[in-house]
Amino acid sequence: MALPAHATPVEKVWHYAYLVICALIFVFLIVPIIIIVPLSFNAEPYFTFTEGMLGFESDAYSTRWYQDIFKNGMLNPEAPLSWAWFSDAWNNAQWIRATRNSFFIATISTIVATTLGTLAALGLSRPEMPARSLITGLLISPMIVPLVITATGMFFFYSDIGLAKTYTGVILAHATLGIPFVIITVTATLSSFDTSLIRASASCGATPTTTFFKIIMPLILPGMISGALFAFITSLDEVVVMLFVADVEQRTIPRQMFSGLREQISPTILAVATVLVIISIGLLTTVELLRRRSERLRGLSPG
Secondary structure (H helix, E strand, O other): OOOOOOOOHHHHHHHHHHHHHHHHHHHHHHHHHHOHHHHOOEOOOOOOOOHHHHOOOHHHEOOHHHHHHHHOOOOOOOOOOOHHHHHHHHHHOHHHHHHHHHHHHHHHHHHHHHHHHHHHHHHHOOOOOOOHHHHHHHHOHHHOOOHHHHHHHHHHHHHHOOOOOOHHHHHHHHHHHHHHHHHHHHHHHHOOOOOHHHHHHHHOOOOHHHHHHHHHHHHHHHHHHHHHHHHHHHHHHOOHHHHHHOOOOOOOHHHHHHHHHHHOOOOHHHHHHHHHHHHHHHHHHHHHHHHHHHHHHOOOOOO
8 A cells, every 4th residue: 555645744654553553463363373384394393493493404394294194103104105004094194084084074064064054045035034134143153152152062962862972963063163154155145146037037937946056056156165165164173062072083183183282292283284274275265266256246346
């Protein structure tokens, strides 16, 4: 943002103060995340910068903690690379098993959240829907209620119906947390939807199913995908609900990191965190690109 040539001294002071405040906010938000990247390449088993790292000595940096992601927990990590080695890593390596669990739970819960969230948003978009604001508030309440309270309620409820400590219970719990994101993004897409297209489709003899897949879904697809990505990230990063609802053997990446910080402090946690940050940045970039595409389709921004 350029400073105009006719700016007064007060405006100049405020201009530079504004830039400093923005820089401080950026540092406060980003530095704690960025700092884990170089620390994940520490050759020593410490969570701090060594003198060698600060002096940029090559032997102070190593990829050993990234290799540890694949080897930690293996029966024979020093065996030559072969099908048996990969089978050992797939079945026994702690972080690989946690990654498998995370992506399995996140994928299924995202499908459930996207389906139910989209149906809820379509229902709430109908003008004849009674108490729309109240129902919307109730459906997105998992975003507002403190997570510990939500997790406690899930634990007692799922225990009564036999879903606690099961994959079904964990998936439903994660889907519950992801549904509000889908409702919000799809509802935002539907806000500028031209309902006359539905009447036109019906007048041409199309069934409701055909109208949905041929008319409605292509227009709300960016919102659905954005909500799905938010639901996926929410599930991938979730740990509080896992501590309440999941069994000890159902370890996901965040739960493995939580247990690692308590039981065995290792920079492998930083290596895994770095990989998760890269995945999250990629998903959020996709969300932003989809948001811009959605705005172009709705005519809210130039093409």
